[in-house]
Amino acid sequence: xxxxxxxxxxxxxxxxxxxxxxxxxxxxxxxxxxxxxxxxxxxxxxxxxxxxxxxxxxxxxxxxxxxxxxxxxxxxxxxxxxxxxxxxxxxxxxxxxxxxxxxxxxxxxxxxxxxxxxxxxxxxxxxxxxxxxxxxxxxxxxxxxxxxxxxxxxxxxxxxxxxxxxxxxxxxxxxxxxxxxxxxxxxxxxxxxxxxxxxxxxxxxxxxxxxxxxxxxxxxxxxxxxxxxxxxxxxxxxxxxxxxxxxxxxxxxxxxxxxxxxxxxxxxxxxxxxxxxxxxxxxxxxxxxxxxxxxxxxxxxxxxxxxxxxxxxxxxx
Numbered sequence: 001x002x003x004x005x006x007x008x009x010x011x012x013x014x015x016x017x018x019x020x021x022x023x024x025x026x027x028x029x030x031x032x033x034x035x036x037x038x039x040x041x042x043x044x045x046x047x048x049x050x051x052x053x054x055x056x057x058x059x060x061x062x063x064x065x066x067x068x069x070x071x072x073x074x075x076x077x078x079x080x081x082x083x084x085x086x087x088x089x090x091x092x093x094x095x096x097x098x099x100x101x102x103x104x105x106x107x108x109x110x111x112x113x114x115x116x117x118x119x120x121x122x123x124x125x126x127x128x129x130x131x132x133x134x135x136x137x138x139x140x141x142x143x144x145x146x147x148x149x150x151x152x153x154x155x156x157x158x159x160x161x162x163x164x165x166x167x168x169x170x171x172x173x174x175x176x177x178x179x180x181x182x183x184x185x186x187x188x189x190x191x192x193x194x195x196x197x198x199x200x201x202x203x204x205x206x207x208x209x210x211x212x213x214x215x216x217x218x219x220x221x222x223x224x225x226x227x228x229x230x231x232x233x234x235x236x237x238x239x240x241x242x243x244x245x246x247x248x249x250x251x252x253x254x255x256x257x258x259x260x261x262x263x264x265x266x267x268x269x270x271x272x273x274x275x276x277x278x279x280x281x282x283x284x285x286x287x288x289x290x291x292x293x294x295x296x297x298x299x300x301x302x303x304x305x306x307x308x309x310x311x312x313x314x315x316x317x
Contacts, residue, residue, distance in 0.1 A: 028053060028063065031070055037080075044077035068097040068105040072112040079116045087116050103140045107133050111148055118156050127156045143176040147184050154191055162195040185215045186224060193231060202238045209235050226252060226264075234270060237277075246274045265294030269308070272315050288315035 029050060036043050047070060054067050071094035078087040091113055098105050110133035117126035130152045137146030147169050154165035169188050173181045189212030196205035213228040233248035249270045256264055268291035275284040292312040295301055302309060 028066055031073060035073070040077040040080035044074060044081070047074045047077065064097045064099070065102045065105045068094045068102060069108050071097070072105070072108045076112045076115060079112070079119045082119075084116065084120055087112075091116065103136075103142060104145070107136050107140070107142050107145045107149070110136060111145060111152070114149075114152055114156075118152070123156045127153060130156065143172060143178045144180050147172050147176070147181055151184065151188060151191070154188075154195070159195055159198050163192065166192045166195065186212050186219070186228065189215065190228065190231060193235070197235060197238065202235055206232065206235045206239065226255065230266065230270070237270065237274060242274055242277055245270070246278075249274065263290070263294055265291045265298070269295065269312060272312060276315060285316050288312045292316055 031047055031050060034043065034046050050070060051067075054063065054070075071090045075087040075090040075094070078084075078090065091109065094105070094109050094112075098109060110129055114126045114129035114133060117123075117129060130149050133149035134146060134153065137143070137149055150165050150169040150172065154162045154169060157165060166188055169184065170192075173184050173188065189208045193205045193208035193212060196202070196208065209228070209231045213225070213232050216225040216228040219225070229248060229252060233245045233252070236242075236245035236248065249267055252264070252267050253271065255261070256267070268287045272284050272288035272291055275281075275287060289312075292309060295312065296309055
């Protein structure tokens, strides 16, 4: 679930608004408020429906900054779907529109260019682009987007640098006067937690996972809260606090059943691992089979971590 969590915390934490207009005659929509990060395909379609409004120059004054920003978000939605060529075309169109007096459009272009490069596996070039966004954001006092750039640097850089970048992002959030920046706390805590986890520093990882979970509980996003809780429980298993970890995973399972939510293969995977440790063969097999049935449908996991699927398959026998 770790890499799913990275993705989800990135997309669940970005509920900020950009340049969408909300006043005047025939206003152009606030497209940032239209984002559904769990459904990039439908989001792309909604964004594309706005484009004709911009080009109807008889009724609307053409706003090149608005269009440039919108194109970067169309590219983002396409990149999330693996439509890299289409995303690159839209980013090029956005770049062609950007002028010196469009700082927000410029930094959003850098951000989405970096995300596209990262999605294509070009991490070194992605890091250079995110660094450019970071420096540009500092220079132009664009706190919200500067934090986004640092957050992405904390993902694409090697683990030994990730901590430094994410701690810088924490500092920027704390000192920023922009209240929208507070929405980054959950994602940053999560990413710092996983970086410490990768470095086998589970005690520090737990501190940040717990901070993220505590913050998520103050928000209204139940899915993000469940993800944060799962992370705490996973770290507890790494710390050999098996009873605490089991209790939290069972609480997640109960919540899923009571609220009739979609089954979660990652919760079942953890339950299978915990019952394996406790030598409860029947429950181990039950949850391993449930986990395998669900996680085998995850193409990313099958391609990048097939050993986890194989383990669930073997535990289920």
